[in-house]
Amino acid sequence: MRKGIRSSSKYRLTKSKLFFYLVCLFSCITMIPLFLILWELVKKGYKQFNISLFTEVAPSSMEAMLARISDSPIPGGILNGITGTILILSIAMVIAIPIGIMTGVYLAENQKKRFAGIVRNLSDLLQGIPSIVIGVVVYIWIVIPMSGYSALAGSIALAVMMLPMIIRSTEESVKMLPTSLKEAGLALGGSYTSVVLRVLLPSAFSGLFTGSLLAVSRVMGETAPLLVTALGAATVNWDATRPTSAISLLIWEFYNDPNLADLVWSSSLLLLLFVLGLNLLAKSIAKKWKIQ
Numbered sequence: 001m002r003k004g005i006r007s008s009s010k011y012r013l014t015k016s017k018l019f020f021y022l023v024c025l026f027s028c029i030t031m032i033p034l035f036l037i038l039w040e041l042v043k044k045g046y047k048q049f050n051i052s053l054f055t056e057v058a059p060s061s062m063e064a065m066l067a068r069i070s071d072s073p074i075p076g077g078i079l080n081g082i083t084g085t086i087l088i089l090s091i092a093m094v095i096a097i098p099i100g101i102m103t104g105v106y107l108a109e110n111q112k113k114r115f116a117g118i119v120r121n122l123s124d125l126l127q128g129i130p131s132i133v134i135g136v137v138v139y140i141w142i143v144i145p146m147s148g149y150s151a152l153a154g155s156i157a158l159a160v161m162m163l164p165m166i167i168r169s170t171e172e173s174v175k176m177l178p179t180s181l182k183e184a185g186l187a188l189g190g191s192y193t194s195v196v197l198r199v200l201l202p203s204a205f206s207g208l209f210t211g212s213l214l215a216v217s218r219v220m221g222e223t224a225p226l227l228v229t230a231l232g233a234a235t236v237n238w239d240a241t242r243p244t245s246a247i248s249l250l251i252w253e254f255y256n257d258p259n260l261a262d263l264v265w266s267s268s269l270l271l272l273l274f275v276l277g278l279n280l281l282a283k284s285i286a287k288k289w290k291i292q
Contacts, residue, residue, distance in 0.1 A: 041268055044262075048265070050073070052075065052076060054082065057077065058078055058234065058250055058253070059260070063075055080235055080250075084151065084230070084236075087151050087244060089216060089219075091152060092156070093162075095155065096215065105196060132224040134160050135225030135227065138157040139229055146241070148241075150229075154229040155240070162215035173211065182199065185199045209285065223248040226248065230245070232253065247274075
């Protein structure tokens, strides 16, 4: 009897260890492509990673060709792409985050209502729409009526792409809160609106912030919708009603010009570092909020 129990216990321990090692193995295999991408970007991108990358606009094809002939670093940088990315993303966040959070709260608070189910299904469908299709629709909605490409049109396209992730993360974050929080707020005489704004949303801040950041990271590297909305610009532009460049647009332009191909790697490395920095910042802020 005891021998059988020991044998069964040993078998379970062996199976548990085997499963643990398999999980570790597959995790390492999953990380291999990531490290290869990082290594490739660092190896080829550091050559053009200098102060000019952040302080000068993108060079012309002729300037790049002359630099390649003389075997010197390509002059110029991607300042117009950096400022354009900041402008477009800022407007997109102002549009998408409030709408997404309020919609997510509504879905979490009215789970069984028919209209909430329709909104939830439409949000899920929106997440599966190709980005170029969203860009074309925004082109019809915004670019044609405004008679020109603009940063605003690009921001609206990215905001539409951000909405599903913000809505879903907000809904799940609010649903995870204990019902006693809302009940206590209402019992103390607070209105439903004040309880939502001052109790539920602050309590779910970590999930809301993380979901919003993931949405921003999701659209930061998008190129297709910006090609038909923001178009791009050779100079620094802070006017939301005019064509504006972005880092992803510059990467596409550099890729199509053999003389500027070296800037593809440094621009991609900067975009990757930008996303990494946002993620670390979000984790830091969410951690501090939890502690408080």
